[in-house]
Amino acid sequence: MIITRFSPAPTGDLHIGGARTALFNWLFARHHNGEFHLRIENTDLQRSKDEFTNSIIESLKWMELNWNHISYQNENLNEHVKIANMLLASGYAYRCYTSEEDLEKQREQSKKLGKVFIHDRKWRNVKEVQEGPYAVRFKMPLNQTLTINDVVQGKVSIQSDQLDDFVILRRNGSPTYLLSAVVDDMNAKVTHVIRGNDHLTNTFKQQEILKALNSNLPIYAHIPLIHNCEGAKLSKRHGALSVLEYKKQGILPMAFCNYLLRLGWSHGNDEIISREQAIKWFNLENIGKASARFDEEKLYSTNSIYMRSLTETELRDEVFTFAKNMKYNLINDETWSKISSILPSIAARTKTIKELSNDVYDFFGSELPKYNYDVVKPINTKVKNFLMKYVPIKGSKEEIELNLRNKLMNESLSLKDVALHIRLALTGRKVSPGLFDMMFVLSEYEYTSRIKAWLKKVS
RNA sequence: GUCUCCAUCGUCUAGCGGUUAGGACACAACCCUUUCACGGUUGAAACACGGGUUCGAUUCCCGUUGGAGAUGCCA
Numbered sequence: 001m002i003i004t005r006f007s008p009a010p011t012g013d014l015h016i017g018g019a020r021t022a023l024f025n026w027l028f029a030r031h032h033n034g035e036f037h038l039r040i041e042n043t044d045l046q047r048s049k050d051e052f053t054n055s056i057i058e059s060l061k062w063m064e065l066n067w068n069h070i071s072y073q074n075e076n077l078n079e080h081v082k083i084a085n086m087l088l089a090s091g092y093a094y095r096c097y098t099s100e101e102d103l104e105k106q107r108e109q110s111k112k113l114g115k116v117f118i119h120d121r122k123w124r125n126v127k128e129v130q131e132g133p134y135a136v137r138f139k140m141p142l143n144q145t146l147t148i149n150d151v152v153q154g155k156v157s158i159q160s161d162q163l164d165d166f167v168i169l170r171r172n173g174s175p176t177y178l179l180s181a182v183v184d185d186m187n188a189k190v191t192h193v194i195r196g197n198d199h200l201t202n203t204f205k206q207q208e209i210l211k212a213l214n215s216n217l218p219i220y221a222h223i224p225l226i227h228n229c230e231g232a233k234l235s236k237r238h239g240a241l242s243v244l245e246y247k248k249q250g251i252l253p254m255a256f257c258n259y260l261l262r263l264g265w266s267h268g269n270d271e272i273i274s275r276e277q278a279i280k281w282f283n284l285e286n287i288g289k290a291s292a293r294f295d296e297e298k299l300y301s302t303n304s305i306y307m308r309s310l311t312e313t314e315l316r317d318e319v320f321t322f323a324k325n326m327k328y329n330l331i332n333d334e335t336w337s338k339i340s341s342i343l344p345s346i347a348a349r350t351k352t353i354k355e356l357s358n359d360v361y362d363f364f365g366s367e368l369p370k371y372n373y374d375v376v377k378p379i380n381t382k383v384k385n386f387l388m389k390y391v392p393i394k395g396s397k398e399e400i401e402l403n404l405r406n407k408l409m410n411e412s413l414s415l416k417d418v419a420l421h422i423r424l425a426l427t428g429r430k431v432s433p434g435l436f437d438m439m440f441v442l443s444e445y446e447y448t449s450r451i452k453a454w455l456k457k458v459s
Numbered sequence: 460g461u462c463u464c465c466a467u468c469g470u471c472u473a474g475c476g477g478u479u480a481g482g483a484c485a486c487a488a489c490c491c492u493u494u495c496a497c498g499g500u501u502g503a504a505a506c507a508c509g510g511g512u513u514c515g516a517u518u519c520c521c522g523u524u525g526g527a528g529a530u531g532c533c534a
Contacts, residue, residue, distance in 0.1 A: 007534085008534090009533075009534045011533080011534075041534060043533090043534080044533055044534065046533090047533070047534090048534095096532095100532080103532085110460095110461085110530095111460070111461095112460090113460090113461095114460045114461065115460080115461060115462095116460090116461050116462060116529095116530055117461090117530065135532055136532095137532095153463095153464070153465095156463070156464075157463090158462065158463065159462085162461080162462050162463085162530085163462095163530095164530085166531090166532095167531085167532045168532095169532085170532040171532060172532080174532085176531090176532065176533085176534090177533070177534045178534095180534090181534080196528095197464075197465095197527090197528065197529095198527095198528055198529070198534095199528095199529095199534090200463070200464075200528075200529075201462085201463070201528080201529045201530075202529085202534090222464095224464090224465075224527090224528095225527075225528070227526095227527075229470090231526065231527075232526095232527080233527075233528075259471095262471065262472075262483085263471065263472095264471085264472095265472095266471085266472055266473065267473095268473065268482085269472085269473060269481070269482040269483075270482090270483095271471095271472095271482075271483050271484090272483095288465095288471095288472075289464080289465060289466095290464095290465050290466060290526095290527095291464095291465070291526085291527060291528085292470090292471065292472090293470060293471080294470095294471095295470050295471065295484070295485085297470080297484060297485060298470070298471065298483080298484045298485080299484095300484095301483085301484055301485080302483095302484085304496095304497095308497075345496090345497095348495095348496055348497050349495065349496045349497080350496090401493095414493095415493050416493065416494095418493085419493035419494065420493080420494065422493085423493075423494065423495095429494095429495090430494065430495075431494065431495040431496075432494075432495075433495090433496090434492095434493075434494090435493055435494085436493090
C-alpha cells in the first residue's frame with residue numbers, strides 16, 4: 001500500500017508552498033488508494049507553537065485534505081533516542097565533544113579556504129566515553145559517490161566529502177530532524193516521500209541512516225519550490241502567502257487547490273481540473289523540475305471561474321458565511337430570496353467571495369451607497385423629469401425592463417439616456433450588475449430614495 | 460566561496476529529433492451589451508548564449524551566463 005505523509009513544523013502558518021506539498025501528497029495517496037498521514041514535527045521546542053498546529057490543521061481542513069492518521073513527533077522522541085543509541089552502539093555514530101566555539105572557528109576556517117564546512121571529525125574514531133557534554137554524530141561514508149534516485153529530479157549524485165558527519169542527538173539529548181523524520185517515516189512505513197526540493201541534500205544523509213538501520217528506502221520525489229514574485233524562496237515571514245489569508249480573502253478552497261496543482265504539475269493543456277479529475281490524473285512524472293513563481297493574478301482568475309460555476313444557493317451560502325464571519329448585519333430572508341437570483345450576475349463581476357459579499361452589502365445592505373463616482377454625467381431636464389416620476393413596476397426583471405423601455409419610448413428617450421444615472425443612483429458606482437437586476441431586488445422605497453438622493457446631488 | 464539543481468511568451472505551462480512552437484493568466488483591439496463583467500473573434504508576446512552530435516535540434520551532450528536551494532546541535 002502507498003503511504004505518503006505531510007510533515008509540517010508548527011513554526012508558522014501553512015503557506016502556499018507547504019499547502020502544495022500537502023496537496024501533492026494527498027493526491028498521490030488518493031490516486032493509489034493509499035494513505036495520507038499528517039505528522040506535526042514539533043520537536044523545535046523554542047519555535048513550535050500550538051496555535052500554528054491549529055492553524056495548519058485548519059488550513060488543511062479548509063482545503064479538504066483529510067488524513068488517515070495524525071501524529072505529533074515529540075511523542076516519539078524516546079523512540080528516536082533509542083535508535084540513536086543503537087547507531088552509537090553499532091558504530092554508525094559517535095560521541096562528539098567539540099565545543100560550539102570550536103565549531104564556529106572551524107566554520108570560519110572553511111569559509112576562508114573556500115570549501116564546504118566539514119567539521120574535523122576529531123572524535124569519529126574515539127570509542128571511549130569522555131568527560132563532558134557531547135552530541136551524537138552520524139558517520140557519513142568517506143570517499144564515496146552518494147546517489148539519490150529521485151522521481152522528479154532524476155539521479156542526483158554528490159561526493160560524500162561534501163557532507164558533514166551530522167548531529168543526530170544534540171548535547172541536550174534531543175534528536176534532530178534528520179534522525180526523527182527518518183525514524184518516523186520508517187515506523188509509519190511511508191513509501192513515498194514527497195517534499196520540497198530544499199530537502200534534497202538532507203536526503204543523502206537520511207538515506208545513509210536508513211542503510212545503517214538496514215531499512216528499505218522510500219521513493220523520493222523532491223518537488224521544486226514555489227518562489228515569490230521576486231523569485232526567492234517563500235518565507236513564513238510573508239504573511240500574505242499564508243493559506244488562511246486566502247481563505248479570508250474569499251478564495252474558494254477548490255480554486256485554491258486547482259491553482260496550486262497547476263503550479264509545477266500539468267496534464268496537457270488542462271487548466272480547470274476538478275478534485276475528482278486531479279485524483280484520477282495526478283502522478284509524479286508530470287511534475288516539472290523548474291521552480292515556479294506564485295502569480296496571485298492567476299489565482300484570482302481561477303477563483304472567479306470557480307465562483308461562476310456555483311449555483312445561486314451555493315453563492316448565497318458563501319456570502320452568508322462570509323458576512324457572518326465578518327459580523328455584518330444579516331440581510332433578511334425576504335431580501336435574500338430576491339438577491340439570490342441575481343447573485344450569479346454579481347459574481348461574474350467579482351473575483352472573490354469577499355468582493356462579492358461586499359458588493360451585496362454595498363448594494364442591498366441597510367445603508368445608502370456612498371457616492372464615490374469620478375464622472376458626473378450632465379443630466380438634462382428631460383431626463384431629470386423622467387427619473388423624478390418613474391417608479392419601476394413590481395414584476396420580473398424582464399417585465400421591469402419592458403416597462404421601462406416602453407415608458408422611455410413614450411418620452412422619446414432611450415435607455416442610454418438614463419442608464420448611467422440610474423446605475424450611479426442605485427449603486428454609487430459606474431460599474432455594477434445589470435440595471436434591471438438592481439431594480440428587481442430593491443424595494444420601491446429603496447429605489448426612490450436613492451434616485452432622489454442622486455438627483456439632489458447632480459442638480 | 461563550495462556543492463547540487465534548474466532554464467520555452469511578463470507569469471504558469473504543453474512539447475519528449477522534423478510543429479506555422481500549442482494552451483491558460485495578464486495585456487491590446489473588435490463584436491455582444493444599459494455600463495462593467497461574462498462570452499466570442501483576433502492580435503502582440505518565448506525556445507538565455509556559445510559550441511558540438513545529427514541529414515535535421517526547443518528537444519541529446521559540453522561549456523558560459525543567469526536563477527534557486529543546501530551548506531544549523533531549525534525543520
